[in-house]
Amino acid sequence: MDNYNTSSPLNYEIKIEELPKLSSLIKESSIWFHSIELDYRKKKQMLVVRFVGARNMLLNQTYLDVIEDQLNQLQQSIISPLIKKLSSNFVIKLSVDSKGRFSFFDTxxxxxxxxxxxxxxxxxxxxxxxxxxxxxxxxxxxxxxxxxxxxxxxxxxxxxxxxxxxxxxxxxxxxxxxxxxxxxxxxxxxxxxxxxxxxxxxxxxxxxxxxxxxxxxxxxxxxxxxxxxxxx
Structure with missing residues (x-):
């Protein structure tokens, strides 16, 4: 994750195997966001992650714990199954509430x-x-x-x-x-x-x-x- 690309303030390119480290990136950059978009590029085996929110925010540990839990759920229930069973590019968009909970009910x-x-x-x-x-x-x-x-x-x-x-x-x-x-x-x-x-x-x-x-x-x-x- 040390070499992630920040082509724009809240855009990050990560390899698929680095996805579990995304919560650390959010913590290190103090990113608060109200939506997240993940763009999977099959040929490059990578994700472009886009946050709509702001950097350098004061985040409490409860918020960061919820975000980590939600990212784990996102990987296990949506991203990994799509990569494993579909041979296509995909984009996932989720809204995020003020407590860090993702809108899985309307992905x-x-x-x-x-x-x-x-x-x-x-x-x-x-x-x-x-x-x-x-x-x-x-x-x-x-x-x-x-x-x-x-x-x-x-x-x-x-x-x-x-x-x-x-x-x-x-x-x-x-x-x-x-x-x-x-x-x-x-x-x-x-x-x-x-x-x-x-x-x-x-x-x-x-x-x-x-x-x-x-x-x-x-x-x-x-x-x-x-x-x-x-x-x-």
Whole structure:
């Protein structure tokens, strides 16, 4: 932990094996925070930890003990299971109350999976959907992105508890209706992405079903590319 990176005042890069030492970092820097975000980078086997709060605060031992306990719970019930059972990047966001207790009852989880490179829609979305579909009931919206006329990645925004997460990871069930409906949407995404140099679209998800009619997309026009529409 001696060589942690502080690229901005409350951002820290740590290796996965250093996670148990995070409470010591908080104590040494006297960090008081009301939210924490942990961004897992699979390729580098590291976490970017972001605190929203302040340094050099006067913290009592009770607060530090609660923070240490909550970080242990976070590692055991959320981070370690995700790393062990999912091969994808993820972001965890939790609010923290004034006593240092984390909002595990409403964990914000973001899962991002790259699309496959193949000849058809099923090749592109097979891996992302295998990871994301079991979380369908807990997903609030799904973001599809494309670059250079092909779909590149899918990101799911999820609200979940540790118990619900454990259930999904232990028994990753995909409902037939979900599979059919998501691939129907993916077919439209795949065709649209082929027509755009840059593509981004956000589709609401309610009770596991994607609502294409309520999608949100971003359209960008570039002056130097005549008559070319770019979704960014």
């Amino acid at each position: 914000a989880l973001e899962l991002k999976v790259d699309c496959g490179v193949g000849l058809n829609m099923h090749d592109a979305f097979r891996e992302p959907f295998a990871v994301l579909m079991p979380f369908a009931l807990y997903s609030t919206h799904i973001e599809f992105k494309g670059q250079r006329h092909r779909a590149t990645d899918v990101q799911s925004y999820i609200r979940i508890t540790p118990d619900e997460l454990a259930e999904v990871l232990d028994s990753p069930i995909i409902a037939p209706r979900t599979r059919t409906q998501w691939y129907h949407i993916a077919d439209q995404v795949y065709e649209e992405a082929q027509q755009e140099y840059r593509y981004k679209i956000d589709v609401p998800c309610i009770d596991g079903e994607l609502y294409w009619d309520n999608k949100i997309d971003t359209i960008q026009f570039t002056l130097y590319e005549k008559d070319q529409k770019v979704r960014a």
